Amino acid sequence: MSRNALVINYEYCSGCHTCEVACQVEHDLPEGQFGIKIHQDGPRQLENGKWEYNYIPVPTSLCDLCADRVAEGRLPKCVHHCQAGIMFYGTVEEMAEVMDEKPNSAMFTPKV
Numbered sequence: 555m556s557r558n559a560l561v562i563n564y565e566y567c568s569g570c571h572t573c574e575v576a577c578q579v580e581h582d583l584p585e586g587q588f589g590i591k592i593h594q595d596g597p598r599q600l601e602n603g604k605w606e607y608n609y610i611p612v613p614t615s616l617c618d619l620c621a622d623r624v625a626e627g628r629l630p631k632c633v634h635h636c637q638a639g640i641m642f643y644g645t646v647e648e649m650a651e652v653m654d655e656k657p658n659s660a661m662f663t664p665k666v
């Protein structure tokens with residue numbers, strides 16, 4: 555049986571925290587607990603004087619890939635709400651294809 559996975563394309567993450575909040579609401583997590591956490595890299599000043607920020611969302615050990623939602627045929631909550639459209643869900647094989655198309659991405663599978 556094929557395992558499912560989440561892929562996040564870091565190149566276009568705006569750091570909006572929508573996935574973080576959507577996950578907390580979906581799983582009724584208390585303040586300070588996260589199923590996905592946004593890490594910030596920077597700011598750092600580039601040679602041209604502009605400031606660079608990078609945002610890196612990383613699922614935690616609390617992420618179950620929204621097992622209840624996907625059992626009902628729905629997308630994981632974070633994927634559904636990501637405003638930049640940079641989160642993807644499917645089989646490991648499908649997600650490997652997404653990663654081929656989007657080099658700055660990472661794949662996550664549930665810890666269970």
Ligand code: SF4
Pocket residue numbers: 560576577578580589590613614616617618619620630631632633
């Ligand atoms: S897949 Fe579900 S549990 Fe995992 S980070 Fe996204 S919203 Fe949270």
Ligand code: SF4
Pocket residue numbers: 562566567568569570571572573574592609611635636637638639640641
């Ligand atoms: S919802 Fe999408 S754009 Fe916003 S922080 Fe999460 S992954 Fe990044």
